Amino acid sequence: xxQQLWIIPALPLAGFLVNGLLGRRLPKAAVTAVAIxxxxxxxxxxxxxxxxxxxxxxxxxxxxxxxxRVGSLRIGCDLxxxxxxxVMVLVVTGVGLxxxxxxxxxxxxxxxxxxxxxxxxxxxxxxxTLVLAANYLLMFVGWEGVGLCSYLLIGFWFLRKSATNAGxxxxxxxxxxxxxFSLAIFLxxxxxNTLDFGEVFAKLSGWPVENTVGxxxxxxxxxxxxxxxxxxxxxxxxxxxxxxxxxxxxxALIHAATMVTAGVYMVARTAPLYLKAPMALEMVAxxxxxxxxxxxxxxxxxxxxxxxxxYSTVSQLGYMFLGVGTGAFAAGIFHLVTHAFFKALLFLGAxxxxxxxxxxxxxxxxxxxxxxxxxxxxxxxxxxxxxxGVPFTAGFFSKDEILxxxxxxxPWMYWVGTxxxxxxxxxxxxxxxxxxxxxxxxxxxxxxxxxxxxxPLAALALLSLAGGFIPVxxxxxxxxxxxxxxxxxxxxxxxxxxxxxxxxxxxLFYVARPELPGALATRFSGIYRTVLNxxxxxxxxxxxxxxxxxxxxxSLLWKGIDVELIDASVNGIAARARGxxxxxxxxxxGYIRNYAAWVLLGAVVLMLxxxxxx
Amino acid sequence: MPQTIPLSWYLVLxxxxxxxxxxxFVFRRNIITMFMSIELMLNAVxxxxxxxxxxxxxxxxxxxxxxxxxxxxxxxxxxLAIILxxxxxxxxxxxxxxxxxxx
Amino acid sequence: xxxxxxxxxxxxAVIFGINVVxxxxxxxxxxxxxxxxxxxxxxxxxxxxxxxAAVQVLVYxxxxxxxxxxxxxxxxxxxxxxxxxxxxxxxxGVPLLVALLTILSxxxxxxxxxxxxxxxxxxxxxxxxxxxxxxxxxYLLPFxxxxxLVLIAILGAVVLGYxxxx
Numbered sequence: 001x002x003q004q005l006w007i008i009p010a011l012p013l014a015g016f017l018v019n020g021l022l023g024r025r026l027p028k029a030a031v032t033a034v035a036i037x038x039x040x041x042x043x044x045x046x047x048x049x050x051x052x053x054x055x056x057x058x059x060x061x062x063x064x065x066x067x068x069r070v071g072s073l074r075i076g077c078d079l080x081x082x083x084x085x086x087v088m089v090l091v092v093t094g095v096g097l098x099x100x101x102x103x104x105x106x107x108x109x110x111x112x113x114x115x116x117x118x119x120x121x122x123x124x125x126x127x128x129t130l131v132l133a134a135n136y137l138l139m140f141v142g143w144e145g146v147g148l149c150s151y152l153l154i155g156f157w158f159l160r161k162s163a164t165n166a167g168x169x170x171x172x173x174x175x176x177x178x179x180x181f182s183l184a185i186f187l188x189x190x191x192x193n194t195l196d197f198g199e200v201f202a203k204l205s206g207w208p209v210e211n212t213v214g215x216x217x218x219x220x221x222x223x224x225x226x227x228x229x230x231x232x233x234x235x236x237x238x239x240x241x242x243x244x245x246x247x248x249x250x251x252a253l254i255h256a257a258t259m260v261t262a263g264v265y266m267v268a269r270t271a272p273l274y275l276k277a278p279m280a281l282e283m284v285a286x287x288x289x290x291x292x293x294x295x296x297x298x299x300x301x302x303x304x305x306x307x308x309x310x311y312s313t314v315s316q317l318g319y320m321f322l323g324v325g326t327g328a329f330a331a332g333i334f335h336l337v338t339h340a341f342f343k344a345l346l347f348l349g350a351x352x353x354x355x356x357x358x359x360x361x362x363x364x365x366x367x368x369x370x371x372x373x374x375x376x377x378x379x380x381x382x383x384x385x386x387x388x389g390v391p392f393t394a395g396f397f398s399k400d401e402i403l404x405x406x407x408x409x410x411p412w413m414y415w416v417g418t419x420x421x422x423x424x425x426x427x428x429x430x431x432x433x434x435x436x437x438x439x440x441x442x443x444x445x446x447x448x449x450x451x452x453x454x455x456p457l458a459a460l461a462l463l464s465l466a467g468g469f470i471p472v473x474x475x476x477x478x479x480x481x482x483x484x485x486x487x488x489x490x491x492x493x494x495x496x497x498x499x500x501x502x503x504x505x506x507x508l509f510y511v512a513r514p515e516l517p518g519a520l521a522t523r524f525s526g527i528y529r530t531v532l533n534x535x536x537x538x539x540x541x542x543x544x545x546x547x548x549x550x551x552x553x554x555s556l557l558w559k560g561i562d563v564e565l566i567d568a569s570v571n572g573i574a575a576r577a578r579g580x581x582x583x584x585x586x587x588x589x590g591y592i593r594n595y596a597a598w599v600l601l602g603a604v605v606l607m608l609x610x611x612x613x614x
Numbered sequence: 615m616p617q618t619i620p621l622s623w624y625l626v627l628x629x630x631x632x633x634x635x636x637x638x639f640v641f642r643r644n645i646i647t648m649f650m651s652i653e654l655m656l657n658a659v660x661x662x663x664x665x666x667x668x669x670x671x672x673x674x675x676x677x678x679x680x681x682x683x684x685x686x687x688x689x690x691x692x693x694l695a696i697i698l699x700x701x702x703x704x705x706x707x708x709x710x711x712x713x714x715x716x717x
Numbered sequence: 718x719x720x721x722x723x724x725x726x727x728x729x730a731v732i733f734g735i736n737v738v739x740x741x742x743x744x745x746x747x748x749x750x751x752x753x754x755x756x757x758x759x760x761x762x763x764x765x766x767x768x769x770a771a772v773q774v775l776v777y778x779x780x781x782x783x784x785x786x787x788x789x790x791x792x793x794x795x796x797x798x799x800x801x802x803x804x805x806x807x808x809x810g811v812p813l814l815v816a817l818l819t820i821l822s823x824x825x826x827x828x829x830x831x832x833x834x835x836x837x838x839x840x841x842x843x844x845x846x847x848x849x850x851x852x853x854x855x856y857l858l859p860f861x862x863x864x865x866l867v868l869i870a871i872l873g874a875v876v877l878g879y880x881x882x883x
Binding site for chain 2: 750814
């Protein structure tokens, strides 16, 4: 109990309570101070804990109390710290801190200021619980909690119907995934009688590697279902683009850097199980790859800057899944870290752009911001080169580790992934060029953002460029026991060239020859429109799933059962009672003598009864 | 003819009077007459009390009968006051017409 | 001797009682009721309750029935008219009453088949002193409460009657 891990999530929780209960009455400065200090202190405590526990060769667990005790099953409220957790909490609190600072500037004019920070702190609490949890159930608590906060924050501007719809969509789609997670938990309880990570993985050593669909594969697949929901993979990714309705800091923190990575973290945490269930692991990799490619194609043509980055997030998450799915768990987590840096930066930069243009988000109405918003321009440039995989940036290191691992797993995966990497470079630079180059196509007065927003941007830019040199994968590898991927310069060169080609094409289309995109769009209008409309996936889901469920609910469950069966029986009972009462009230004839006759009758009966007993 | 009457006859007399009182209550229509039937019943009960006091050689039964009389007096006073009020309102003493509690 | 007295006055009581029930005019019923009470007073004497017999005549017959007669005269109630309501009472009343009577008699004779006869003077505890002392010692509480009850009844009657005068 020396490290007092519980302080890490408790600090943001305290911030939530203060801001949530008292925030309306506190001055804005106080709210800001509470929110930011709680996260800052949490970050410092993380640093203290991690350095105190170095070298962290073994997992350090703090058990607080027994939460559930049924028979021989014991689920405790336990927190743990090992190398994987350390990486995660550092990212969550560190990037989270930067985003909190940024949000103080971005949300400065919003009426729901205190509420925003309360929700943000609550989110930090749940996310930290998720990452620090030492068993699946506590992790699930954090899992659900971040889903709740995501709903609250997506629908933050709740007076907008589109925002509340998006919040609902996020929560409901997540629920489908949570269903899978729950089933996996049940299976774990049945088969291992424990949910504690250490105990489950210890018991796993006695299980053979499954080459068919066995229990472990089932668990792995169900957990994967949960991960696809939370981390927006195919088929449950549809909520993430809509989640852009929320304020940009929310998009940066929750839908780029932290919450959506929970699925990847979960798969990495469950590595010992997945290594025994290669079919499930294969599925992870496949889904990741498909998502990476698929989302990248959609991102190519989107016109809303946040939507571009949203699809980019989906795509990059796919890369992480690809990484862990091919057994390169450390590489996947590494990409998670670097992605947190440059994606948060991209979103925050987009927020800065939107702030500069007083709310405009359409790329077609931007341009020429290079001179008007220099800080935003340079920091976004750092992010863009990082995500594109320009050599020696953070993104370059992490993405190439994944692609090399993919090649060793199955060469075709490498080619698809590299193609997607090229597309990534393209769409990011497309957005970049459209926003910052050329002539300003809009009507407003662009102005640079205040320092409170640009300083975090600068910090993240630094991390995006230099973050690749943090030896994350090397540090994590002993945990996963998987051999590191061999460095193959040829593969690296090929993927880098794809990336550079993407950048060049973007420059061609949007700087040198701006008329080309339009021409291509009309040439291939059918394909263009399909991709622009996200392949109509939302519409398909709506028709195939949502509509039948809603209609079925309405006609069968609501009208049929609820109204006609249940209501009718309840009302029927009431009507029956009324009918009986109706009959009985005839007895009240109003004539005293009738009543007297009844009394007499009663007396006679009583006498008979008493006399009979004698 | 025996020299003394067995106690049971006294009790039977009381029962008969009680039944008569009940009959009066059930069959008469005039509210005052009904009230008098109640008094008749009360008297029958008094007789029972006193008969048992004799039988058990205790004075308690008589005390009880005393109380019954007191209560009957009080009840008569209030009951007649009520009847007067009802008569003021309804202008009839036919109990069958005072049936506003019907249904 | 006791037997004859009992028989005469029992018969009187029953006949008067039937009159109470059967007479149409309320005044006749009231007078018949007074007759019942008087007969009963004699029977009380037989049963060794002289005090109560006196009280019966004084209070019951003398005060309560007079009150009844006052009210009857005040309301100027005439003879009863036929009515059509409450037929159920009359229908069920006869069998019920017969049943009541038979059951009671049955029970009585079961309990006391050939009991001790009633002899005038054999029970000497019905004197004023004995009843009085019982009232003021064992039954003091009920005594006080009944006096309260009478007070309340007076108040109630006054209140009810008071409205009338307005």
